[in-house]
Amino acid sequence: MFPGTTYEPDWFGLLGREVLRERRAALIAEACAWSVGLSDRPHHLRLRGRLVATGSTIGDRAAHGQPLSGEEDGRIELGDARPGSFQDALNAVDADGVVFADRFDREVIEPFVHETCVLAADRARRTRPAQWAELLDELGEDPGQADPADVLRAGEWEEPLRTEAEHLVLAALGRAPLLEVESEGLPLSLVRAAEATARAAAEPSPAREPDEGLSGALFLALAAVREAGLPTPVPPDGAGRLLAVLLEQGLEPGEVTGVLPHLPLAEGTAGRVRDLLS
Known part of the structure; x- marks a missing residue:
């Protein structure tokens, strides 16, 4: 200066x-x-x-x-x-x-x-x-x-x-x-x-993007959860009801497992759904 x-x-x-x-x-x-x-x-x-x-x-x-x-x-x-x-x-x-x-x-x-x-x-x-x-x-x-x-x-x-x-x-x-x-x-x-x-x-781990082939199934799954009035995140004891509404919405079992990581689920719920599908 x-x-x-x-x-x-x-x-x-x-x-x-x-x-x-x-x-x-x-x-x-x-x-x-x-x-x-x-x-x-x-x-x-x-x-x-x-x-x-x-x-x-x-x-x-x-x-x-x-x-x-x-x-x-x-x-x-x-x-x-x-x-x-x-x-x-x-x-x-x-x-x-x-x-x-x-x-x-x-x-x-x-x-x-x-x-x-x-x-x-x-x-x-x-x-x-x-x-x-x-x-x-x-x-x-x-x-x-x-x-x-x-x-x-x-x-x-x-x-x-x-x-x-x-x-x-x-x-x-x-x-x-x-x-x-x-x-x-x-x-x-x-x-x-x-x-x-x-x-x-x-x-935090970056959120995984759904596969392009699952985008339609994910749209239907989110709509099904919303219309069924399920609590979010869906608790493990709601796994049976969740699986039922997803199948009623027309999702195939493979599509159900594909959209699970992208749904508002509590810890343990996705595992319960997979067990029910097996």
Whole structure:
């Protein structure tokens, strides 16, 4: 910010760097956790423009101090890596020819920096309310409705912090052997895997769409349930009555079993109907 001729440092950018450095240990831990499993991957190199499998794993080569990255791929800033090190692994390519450093940025650096900036914004609101309000005004954001993500995008603070985060990781882990980094990250990687499993279990399963051939039968079945005055969801003790009205509506036994997943049934009712049909 340059009001008049007086230079004012980017106080929020400095605050973001401060929060990032406070979270350095967490960043290093996430980097170690991310590395778990790299050593088990097949090793690939690009030779004369062609991606080829070398026949060994990344871990085998790392254990013997062999280079993991080649001259035709990778990033220039990672090119002086010690063979078998974490930095060397970042500069290697996967089976699709993608440099692991690109995946690391996308899966670790970017979300971590975004979270760091959100934490910095929260701290700014609490500890520097006047400066925060002035910043929102400069960015054209409504203080009462400002979304931190929108503020961060408008201010473009994340990009320089990503670079700094990468430097912090490389300074701590770059020359360390990949196998040691993986070993350090194993406990947290198990926690992250458990969290991912829990999130997946908590997500509702998408409703199955009925087969096109059952659309007519489903229409008749829903009408039959409605016209019969059956309670919804239909309880298990109403399975006999439900089956009767569906058959009276002209549905074949195969159509009945096909529409059951799409009817408003209580738990156990569909099983009762299938038992009655068998």
